[in-house]
Amino acid sequence: MxxxxxxxxxxxxxxxxxxxxxxxxxxxxxxxxxxxxxxxDSPVYLGAVAVGSMIFSFLYTGVNxxxxxxxxxxxxxFGAGDDDGLRLALGQALAVAFGIAxxxxxxxxxxxxxxxxxxxxxxxxxxEAITYFFVRIWSxxxxxxxxxxxxxxxxxxxxRVPLLIFLTVNVTNIVLDIVFVVLLGMEVRGVALASVIAExxxxxxxxxxxxxELSKRGGHMALSxxxxxxxxxxxxxxxxxxxxRTLALMFAIAFVTARGARMGELILAANAxxxxxxxxxxxxxxxxxxxxxxxxxxxxxxxxxxxxxxxVRLCLKWSLLFAAVFCGLYALGGPFLIxxxxxxxxxRGAALTYLPWMVISPLVSVWSFVYDGVxxxxxxxxxxxxxxxxxxxxxxxxxxxxLQGLGNHGLWLAFLLFLAARGVGMHVGYRRAVLPMAGARA
Numbered sequence: 001m002x003x004x005x006x007x008x009x010x011x012x013x014x015x016x017x018x019x020x021x022x023x024x025x026x027x028x029x030x031x032x033x034x035x036x037x038x039x040x041d042s043p044v045y046l047g048a049v050a051v052g053s054m055i056f057s058f059l060y061t062g063v064n065x066x067x068x069x070x071x072x073x074x075x076x077x078f079g080a081g082d083d084d085g086l087r088l089a090l091g092q093a094l095a096v097a098f099g100i101a102x103x104x105x106x107x108x109x110x111x112x113x114x115x116x117x118x119x120x121x122x123x124x125x126x127x128e129a130i131t132y133f134f135v136r137i138w139s140x141x142x143x144x145x146x147x148x149x150x151x152x153x154x155x156x157x158x159x160r161v162p163l164l165i166f167l168t169v170n171v172t173n174i175v176l177d178i179v180f181v182v183l184l185g186m187e188v189r190g191v192a193l194a195s196v197i198a199e200x201x202x203x204x205x206x207x208x209x210x211x212x213e214l215s216k217r218g219g220h221m222a223l224s225x226x227x228x229x230x231x232x233x234x235x236x237x238x239x240x241x242x243x244x245r246t247l248a249l250m251f252a253i254a255f256v257t258a259r260g261a262r263m264g265e266l267i268l269a270a271n272a273x274x275x276x277x278x279x280x281x282x283x284x285x286x287x288x289x290x291x292x293x294x295x296x297x298x299x300x301x302x303x304x305x306x307x308x309x310x311x312v313r314l315c316l317k318w319s320l321l322f323a324a325v326f327c328g329l330y331a332l333g334g335p336f337l338i339x340x341x342x343x344x345x346x347x348r349g350a351a352l353t354y355l356p357w358m359v360i361s362p363l364v365s366v367w368s369f370v371y372d373g374v375x376x377x378x379x380x381x382x383x384x385x386x387x388x389x390x391x392x393x394x395x396x397x398x399x400x401x402x403l404q405g406l407g408n409h410g411l412w413l414a415f416l417l418f419l420a421a422r423g424v425g426m427h428v429g430y431r432r433a434v435l436p437m438a439g440a441r442a
Contacts, residue, residue, distance in 0.1 A: 007310050008314070009318070012295070015157060016291040018162065019290040022163050022167075023283040036177045045187055045188050048132055049191050051116065055133060058115075059104070061246065063147070063243075064242075064246060066096065066100075067147040069151070070148050071294065072155070074090070075294050076298070076300050078301060079301020079304075086152075097145050098145065101140040105138070108134065108137045112137065128187075129188075133192075136195050136196060142196075146203055149161075149203075149210055153209070156213070157298060159294075172197065172202075173198035176190075177191060241384065245384050245385040245388040245389075249392075257271065257272075263408055267408050270408075274355075274358055285366060288322065288369075288370065289319075292370055293373045294377065300438050309435070320363075323362035323366040324362070327363055330358045331359045334352075357409075357415075361416060365416075367426070371427060378433070378434045380429075384426070386425075391418050391419075
């Protein structure tokens with residue numbers, strides 16, 4: 001699709017399909033990590049990797065703005081044919097990524113000890129989790145740089161390279177898990193070391209493709225602009241808002257887990273299964289949201305309102321179709337999925353009680369996923385932040401307070417109202433905040 005061509009279904013799937021495959025590879029890696037440690041001679045190792053993985057998931061989710069912000073900025077520069085801007089977007093994002101990674105490495109001792117202590121677990125689990133943390137933290141430069149490269153290539157409407165980065169990281173990780181843990185007996189340290197090497201392997205692949213892409217493009221980048229804080233104003237404005245938005249989202253998800261834990265281990269386990277269903281929906285719909293990011297950003301960069309409206313309409317169409325499929329999947333196959341996730345009868349029974357919320361969740365949450373992509377492509381991060389804060393603290397928390405008499409049903413109803421509020425808020429703001437960026441209707 002050139003900058004003035006109207007997007008088609010093929011353009012959507014050229015980006016969405018590789019990203020869906022990329023997303024699916026993530027839980028597969030988690031299953032392998034669980035499998036290799038779950039067959040060691042003590043459950044301590046499995047618990048330690050679970051705790052350590054959770055800590056890094058929290059850390060890296062918090063800085064995922066590096067991926068999202070880079071996509072929107074790069075897509076607009078790509079649509080405008082601004083090769084200098086594309087180079088600057090990549091350079092600035094990598095500079096920030098390496099700066100954050102350096103800070104994490106510098107502060108690894110207090111961060112690691114505090115995080116493991118907060119995560120809890122027996123003394124043996126905490127000891128092994130600390131070992132895992134202090135090895136895996138050295139993957140931070142590569143992990144954060146990979147976020148940037150993935151975001152940059154999505155902004156160029158190129159989802160093949162992100163897929164190759166994901167596959168390189170995850171396949172390398174899986175192979176090294178087996179070598180280090182099963183063959184060499186390195187236990188938790190082996191799992192962590194596999195992650196470090198895998199992330200740098202992914203960076204090597206992504207860096208090579210980025211160098212090739214830049215060699216084909218014109219333009220140049222003055223290195224002085226990477227050293228000037230004034231030139232980071234637009235980048236930091238977008239990403240600061242995305243960071244606040246992500247913290248609010250993490251709060252909402254953590255709140256569901258924490259309140260479920262207070263209702264007992266049975267509810268906690270059932271909610272964990274339900275959240276797996278929610279995450280599965282997100283993995284699929286995020287692929288189409290990535291397409292929205294690239295196509296919307298490109299249309300805005302080209303000042304092509306018709307292409308913008310067409311891209312949003314196509315992404316909504318396919319997302320709604322996928323959401324309907326997931327509704328059917330959970331309605332018909334939910335009990336079988338629950339049985340596959342646990343063999344504890346009490347947990348199965350509790351999960352079945354709350355399954356109806358997951359049956360309707362895809363059609364409620366689909367709007368927020370699609371419009372996340374639209375707003376990221378438009379770099380309207382301030383509006384994203386505001387909608388998320390309103391949905392979290394003016395809808396979710398008050399709704400939970402009013403509905404807590406309904407127990408866990410009230411908690412899930414409040415969470416779905418939170419998702420609905422995000423979608424409604426961004427839909428209302430779409431014509432006021434996004435459409436004008438592409439200019440008047442042709």
